Amino acid sequence: MKLEDIQHLRTTYKRYFHPSLDSLPDGWVAIIDDFFLALEGIGDLNEAVSVRFERTLTGLKAFAFPEVSRWHPEQSNALRAAQRQLYKMSQQTCEVCGNPGAAEDGHVWCIGHAGELADKARREAALYDECRVLFPSIHGKAIDLSVPDYLFDLVATTLRSILKLVESEDIDGKVLITRIEFDGDALSVRVRYQNLEAVFMRTQMAINEMLTDLEVLSDELTRKHNLGGSDAP
Incomplete structure (x- = not known):
């Protein structure tokens, strides 16, 4: 709201x-x-x-x-x-x-906001369900995947890469993305590690690097979008 x-x-x-x-x-x-x-x-x-x-x-x-x-x-x-x-x-x-x-798929749309927004909501819900293990059980609006279209693929790719790493290392529940929020100017992402043993230090560093890259790349995409698109200098 x-x-x-x-x-x-x-x-x-x-x-x-x-x-x-x-x-x-x-x-x-x-x-x-x-x-x-x-x-x-x-x-x-x-x-x-x-x-x-x-x-x-x-x-x-x-x-x-x-x-x-x-x-x-x-x-x-x-x-x-x-x-x-x-x-x-x-x-x-x-x-x-x-x-x-x-009502449509758990949302309520008027004629003017049906269709495209419904498809967008389904896409976000599917990504959330796919990466659910990365999010706290209770988070309110802190996890908001309704980012602009030009950022969605970047966010989705990063989350899936982290999920793949978490599952391969068998550390489900120990890596929690506690915030994904776009305020109109910048994307903010936060992670919390809980009960993660020292042996996974390299994994933690890799995830931190992914999230740093995500924020940097999202800033660049937002800058280009605001200047008129991906071809902006």
């Missing part, structure tokens, strides 16, 4: 805000706003309520604490109604722009 949208929700609904919002799509800001507005009208227990969001394959779910069993029946019913509405709207709202959309 865009920083300005996160700041809006954090400022407007400070007592409900939860970091799980950060990884939700930009197009769902309005339906989340509507959900928080519904909470505002539920009652006195709002002061003690926190909300965690979880995106599932079928829609967006909101979990409120304390649990509804501790609420007045009318408040519980109002909360459940708001949760159902959020879940329903997330199935019908384009995650890119917020226009009406339809």
Whole structure:
């Protein structure tokens, strides 16, 4: 989610805000706003309520604490109604722009964002699944493979090379890519080694070199792209 949208929700609904919002799509800001507005009208227990969001394959779910069993029946019913509405709207709202959309392969696209974006999402999901062993089990938006098209093959090739090395050395779970993030200007990649014995020092050095090359080459490709393409000097 865009920083300005996160700041809006954090400022407007400070007592409900939860970091799980950060990884939700930009197009769902309005339906989340509507959900928080519904909470505002539920009652006195709002002061003690926190909300965690979880995106599932079928829609967006909101979990409120304390649990509804501790609420007045009318408040519980109002909360459940708001949760159902959020879940329903997330199935019908384009995650890119917020226009009406339809679900496709775990995403929701409007007509304008279907097709090309759906193919791009499938390509990213396939790469993630292929290299899953390299990523922490919980990482939020720290692992973001939705890099520009001109960088995707470079990122994919590097990840596959690291995966091949990890599997050949039988060190699954000991090499974790903890961040892949493109901020519009530069690609940032971080790695963490855990319980990696000294005998694998050369392997660690090789992976570090791959990631350094990835960042350097991505900077060069981004520079050329910004100047007009791969033929730029």
